[in-house]
Amino acid sequence: MARRTKEEAQETREQIIDAAELVFHRKGVARSSLNDIAQQAGVTRGAIYWHFKNKQDVFAAMLERHRLPTEALSQRAEDPSESDPLGRFRDLLISVLQRTVRDPGHRRVFEILFYKCEFTDQTAPLMQRVQESYLDGGAKVRRTLGNAIERGQLPATLNLGRAVTQLHVQMTGLLYTWLLLPGSFDLDREAADFVDSYIATLRYCPTIAGEGAHTPPGGLDP
Amino acid sequence: MARRTKEEAQETREQIIDAAELVFHRKGVARSSLNDIAQQAGVTRGAIYWHFKNKQDVFAAMLERHRLPTEALSQRAEDPSESDPLGRFRDLLISVLQRTVRDPGHRRVFEILFYKCEFTDQTAPLMQRVQESYLDGGAKVRRTLGNAIERGQLPATLNLGRAVTQLHVQMTGLLYTWLLLPGSFDLDREAADFVDSYIATLRYCPTIAGEGAHTPPGGLDP
DNA sequence: GTATACATACATCCAAGAACGTATGTATAG
DNA sequence: CTATACATACGTTCTTGGATGTATGTATAC
Known part of the structure; x- marks a missing residue:
């Protein structure tokens, strides 16, 4: 997989936030690793680091x-x-x-x-x-x-x-x-x-x- | 340092809980390591592991x-x-x-x-x-x-x-x-x-x- | 009273894994 | 061709749990 259209990229971003919401809810924010979120979203940590600075940034986006x-x-x-x-x-x-x-x-x-x-x-x-x-x-x-x-x-x-x-x-x-x-x-x-x-x-x-x-x-x- | 009296040991236990309270409050429970608590209490992690099973046990004792x-x-x-x-x-x-x-x-x-x-x-x-x-x-x-x-x-x-x-x-x-x-x-x-x-x-x-x-x-x- | 035997109360050390951030690779959209 | 949108690989940092060491308190025997 590689470069996708802007719309698809935006979709990926939303999927990551969706996944974060589920994982945060299941394991708590502190015990949730970016790897957990990536797996739940069906991407790798690379994708998360592309869209967000770090876990806290994902959390802020969710809020x-x-x-x-x-x-x-x-x-x-x-x-x-x-x-x-x-x-x-x-x-x-x-x-x-x-x-x-x-x-x-x-x-x-x-x-x-x-x-x-x-x-x-x-x-x-x-x-x-x-x-x-x-x-x-x-x-x-x-x-x-x-x-x-x-x-x-x-x-x-x-x-x-x-x-x-x-x-x-x-x-x-x-x-x-x-x-x-x-x-x-x-x-x-x-x-x-x-x-x-x-x-x-x-x-x-x-x-x-x-x-x-x-x-x-x-x-x-x- | 080595073996102390029962009263002194109990005091140490209280000091650990005191320290945990401060460290938990400052850094949050998840980001507090047992080392942080030990340092705050002026003991080593060994002392904490003697009195408590793990961090969660310290937390429960505090509550x-x-x-x-x-x-x-x-x-x-x-x-x-x-x-x-x-x-x-x-x-x-x-x-x-x-x-x-x-x-x-x-x-x-x-x-x-x-x-x-x-x-x-x-x-x-x-x-x-x-x-x-x-x-x-x-x-x-x-x-x-x-x-x-x-x-x-x-x-x-x-x-x-x-x-x-x-x-x-x-x-x-x-x-x-x-x-x-x-x-x-x-x-x-x-x-x-x-x-x-x-x-x-x-x-x-x-x-x-x-x-x-x-x-x-x-x-x-x- | 004192020597002995053991439990206690820690300190120190070590191995292992997890998670992070970054650096790099790569294929495609524009 | 170049920037984008990721995947992959790597090195480093923390933290944990346990194993081990050790000096002293304490109870008991004599």
Whole structure:
């Protein structure tokens, strides 16, 4: 085998990333050798070194390929002209959760990120990428919740910072917990309930919604 | 150097675990060699192989040393004769969060578990250990919440299974998120607020507290 | 009390394999 | 013809597990 067309070369690159995803998921990133990935992809290490600098570069490419479709989703919710921003937001959150359950590739990448890779000084740029992803997401969420307040869907006294933090907590916690023990609850079926529970917290929990706003009759403190 | 007393040997063992904790945290578990750990501990690899079977055994010992004090804490809350089980429970949760912020060793172990180790088929027993830890914790929480219902501190209609899941989600999410971006919020100061927010959810959120119980005047659905 | 016998607690040394990065070969697309 | 898209071959570096050496603690016999 030798030189192929540009399209075929691009295909090879994708195959390598596919293979890396499978091998990383099976053996963990550290214990996966480039030879393992090459074998899984049906090429030799030479091909990998042609397309990528090293294993970390393959890993980064895998994350990048996964990040783009996810970020595209979040664009819809933060449109200021959307008349039901909270509804769009709710749909988005539910779809992320259900997609993780239903799409094996999506799920694999999350499992790799949570359980099958190590972030160290060596992989600092990757850690930064994940952190930026969190911060970017936080900014988007902040805008979306701001729109929801404008439309009267959330109390004006909402503690935005805490609402964003609590969203990260809830989504990260849900995915981490379910991926650890997929049998402990039915995430696909209960996704909407968990999201609605979060939204209810934004409206009625005094430490997030703001003191005095919409407090239920019984009071909230012990 | 040669044979030392039993006490000194035990000290050496602890030093090795201390060293492993530091090295694992600095380089990640996979990239840490037994030589790295030995150097950090001021011994040779021979000493490590005397006390432990291999690197994974060191890792397991590190987790074990960390698990015991944490489990001891949770015993207090689930005593049926406790008159304020929910209060004890609240104290426990807050202390776990604040301990993670304040105790560097505690924090290091969590950071290693979340970000600096890989769970694979190879390390299946460790993964199982973590899973069992979750399940055991869930059972304890279930008993504690049951006591709180007995005492009228939580609604009798409480969906216990979801309450336990939501607790795992909340605590795991909080620790994971804060350890990823310690600057994004002040966990030490806000720990009580987050815990109270969770408890409020148990009381007033219809998808967890049970339909119809304590629903605030505005209703909860969009 | 002390000599003996053995277990303990390491240090040192060695052989083997794995994985990496690079250098080089090669056939084909452009 | 030349750059491309790989395959192949090679040398080097780490790490591991175990084998071996050794000096001391400790229990027992006398």
